[in-house]
Amino acid sequence: MTALRQVGGYILIGLYAIQGGRNTATIAWKELRTYFASPGAYIVAAVFLAVTGVLFVNSISGTFAEASVRGFLEPTALFVVPVLAPILSMRLLAEEQKLGTMELLLTSPVRDYQVVIGKFIASYIILILTISLTFFFVFLLVWKGDPDMGPILSGYLGFVLYTGAALSVGILASSLSSNQIVAAIVGFGIILILILLGQASELVTGLFSTILEEASVLEHFNDFSRGVIDTWHLVYYLTTIATFLFLTVRSLESRRWR
Amino acid sequence: MAAEPVIEVENLTKYYGNFPAISDVSFTVDKGEILGFLGPNGAGKSTTMKILTGYMPPTEGVVRIAGYDVVSQSLEARKRMGYLPETVPLYTDMTVRGYLGFMGSIRGMSRDSIRRRTGDVVDICRLGDYTDTLIGKLSKGFRQRVGIAQAILHEPDILILDEPTIGIDPIQVVETRQLIKDLGTEHTVVISTHILPEVSAICQRVVIIHEGEIVAMDSPENLAERLQASAQVVVDVRGPKEKVTAALQGIDGVQGVTVTPLERGAATYTVTSGRDQDIREEVARQVVQQGWGLLRQESLSMSLEEIFLRLTTEEPSS
Ligand SMILES: Nc1ncnc2c1ncn2[C@@H]1O[C@H](COP(=O)(O)OP(=O)(O)OP(=O)(O)O)[C@@H](O)[C@H]1O
Numbered sequence: 080m081t082a083l084r085q086v087g088g089y090i091l092i093g094l095y096a097i098q099g100g101r102n103t104a105t106i107a108w109k110e111l112r113t114y115f116a117s118p119g120a121y122i123v124a125a126v127f128l129a130v131t132g133v134l135f136v137n138s139i140s141g142t143f144a145e146a147s148v149r150g151f152l153e154p155t156a157l158f159v160v161p162v163l164a165p166i167l168s169m170r171l172l173a174e175e176q177k178l179g180t181m182e183l184l185l186t187s188p189v190r191d192y193q194v195v196i197g198k199f200i201a202s203y204i205i206l207i208l209t210i211s212l213t214f215f216f217v218f219l220l221v222w223k224g225d226p227d228m229g230p231i232l233s234g235y236l237g238f239v240l241y242t243g244a245a246l247s248v249g250i251l252a253s254s255l256s257s258n259q260i261v262a263a264i265v266g267f268g269i270i271l272i273l274i275l276l277g278q279a280s281e282l283v284t285g286l287f288s289t290i291l292e293e294a295s296v297l298e299h300f301n302d303f304s305r306g307v308i309d310t311w312h313l314v315y316y317l318t319t320i321a322t323f324l325f326l327t328v329r330s331l332e333s334r335r336w337r
Numbered sequence: 338m339a340a341e342p343v344i345e346v347e348n349l350t351k352y353y354g355n356f357p358a359i360s361d362v363s364f365t366v367d368k369g370e371i372l373g374f375l376g377p378n379g380a381g382k383s384t385t386m387k388i389l390t391g392y393m394p395p396t397e398g399v400v401r402i403a404g405y406d407v408v409s410q411s412l413e414a415r416k417r418m419g420y421l422p423e424t425v426p427l428y429t430d431m432t433v434r435g436y437l438g439f440m441g442s443i444r445g446m447s448r449d450s451i452r453r454r455t456g457d458v459v460d461i462c463r464l465g466d467y468t469d470t471l472i473g474k475l476s477k478g479f480r481q482r483v484g485i486a487q488a489i490l491h492e493p494d495i496l497i498l499d500e501p502t503i504g505i506d507p508i509q510v511v512e513t514r515q516l517i518k519d520l521g522t523e524h525t526v527v528i529s530t531h532i533l534p535e536v537s538a539i540c541q542r543v544v545i546i547h548e549g550e551i552v553a554m555d556s557p558e559n560l561a562e563r564l565q566a567s568a569q570v571v572v573d574v575r576g577p578k579e580k581v582t583a584a585l586q587g588i589d590g591v592q593g594v595t596v597t598p599l600e601r602g603a604a605t606y607t608v609t610s611g612r613d614q615d616i617r618e619e620v621a622r623q624v625v626q627q628g629w630g631l632l633r634q635e636s637l638s639m640s641l642e643e644i645f646l647r648l649t650t651e652e653p654s655s
């Protein structure tokens with residue numbers, strides 16, 4: 080009898096999961112379509128390609144140039160991603176609030192976290208597609224030089240995780256305002272602070288310095304780009320993404336309680 | 338008729354900061370009933386609806402939709418509702434069809450039923466020529482129609498419509514009201530409005546709300562009757578205001594007197610009494626007996642519109 084109940088329970092949970100997945104997918108799909116239908120995403124991708132192109136050329140034309148992606152991924156992570164991620168995510172929740180569609184979304188039989196995750200997935204896909212444009216540079220490296228593929232793969236893995244963390248900050252910022260520009264600026268600000276923690280760690284010593292360094296989003300990327308995949312860094316990025324998505328859900332909830 | 342209530346609202350109170358938008362609102366709506374929520378701007382209609390739909394939790398009180406608490410069993414309650422918020426929320430970069438598809442899909446409808454129902458609601462709301470138009474390019478009235486279409490798409494048991502006929506042209510208003518009336522045979526409908534003819538045209542019951550409190554709740558007919566229950570006599574009299582007021586107030590059955598000064602010592606007195614008492618003769622007699630000048634006398638029977646004004650704009654009588 081209890082076994083039967085348990086099985087019933089699992090089936091129920093399974094059904095909920097399927098329905099939940101369906102809701103998340105519906106929302107992600109709608110966002111993807113919006114990205115592809117709007118000129119914004121293409122412009123962002125084109126600008127991204129141009130800027131990374133300059134960084135790439137710069138990275139292979141120095142005296143100590145090497146055939147690796149590290150030379151352009153690191154400056155991209157530092158200078159481009161803090162702008163790119165908030166721009167890609169600024170619309171996601173801000174616009175729902177501005178149009179009032181948030182009211183419909185949150186009164187539909189959809190959970191808040193499904194809305195947030197769906198939107199995160201869609202923007203992450205767009206972000207990864209944008210990043211994959213730089214595979215062209217990798218192709219050039221392979222064609223003209225003899226790069227070590229290990230650091231390239233690990234570098235891209237780290238880069239994708241790092242941009243995911245930046246994106247989750249962008250989504251949180253987007254939930255805080257109904258104005259996209261405000262959302263983008265707030266997102267940029269938070270990402271910048273998270274990066275600067277690493278710089279600040281050099282100003283102090285001891286445990287405090289370690290804590291600051293570990294908290295910085297960019298520090299964890301450096302090992303990846305050197306070719307090291309450390310579980311700790313993986314855990315760090317996944318936790319960071321989960322934390323910011325969780326904060327976003329809470330931010331949506333707090334709006335209701337006002 | 339033993340209809341069970343599908344919407345139960347108990348002692349609802351909502352504070353925005355320190356400001357009570359609604360206080361102690363209670364009512365029930367039976368299955369198949371059309372309830373009109375009537376009140377002037379800022380009365381608390383939209384606030385109540387946002388709580389009914391589970392968008393906002395109340396500060397105090399309970400709402401049950403089909404027996405489900407909108408706060409603790411929100412998802413079950415939401416599944417049974419269609420909602421048209423007052424700021425018709427639409428994705429301007431979607432087509433009408435795309436939008437309806439998305440709304441159907443997040444409400445868990447299957448592809449087939451979305452296709453079938455999209456056809457239905459497009460017909461019902463007369464959106465036929467615009468199914469593939471971007472919503473951003475539609476006029477206000479058509480957007481309103483898309484909003485209604487979205488609310489009825491999944492054939493919800495309960496429809497909550499916040500000012501559904503705003504911005505629609507007169508012919509469409511008549512049709513929309515008829516549509517709501519038709520829906521009311523199988524669905525339970527709550528609409529808010531500040532247009533009186535609208536409630537008398539479609540609602541079986543009216544809740545009149547003012548400054549966050551329910552001031553009356555009845556059928557439109559009863560409400561009209563109840564208001565006529567207090568008849569008013571208007572007299573223009575030349576004479577000392579305090580004495581005239583006192584004399585009028587002294588008449589048996591008079592509930593209240595309001596004074597509006599006219600020129601040269603005259604004033605208009607509006608005398609309210611119970612309906613069953615005819616005070617007209619007594620008013621005239623009093624005035625003439627005291628030797629004041631009776632310039633005009635008239636008896637008012639109020640339209641629903643005036644009732645509404647009276648119910649919601651009258652100052653608390655001291
Ligand atoms: N988000 C909010 N924050 C603070 N006060 C609010 C908020 N929303 C509404 N109010 C106040 O609560 C009161 C009730 O507002 P509500 O929108 O419910 O009125 P309404 O009856 O729908 O009016 P209308 O006919 O203009 O739509 C108003 O005084 C309004 O100023």
Ligand SMILES: [Mg+2]
Nearest residue numbers: 382383384423
């Ligand atoms: Mg309103």
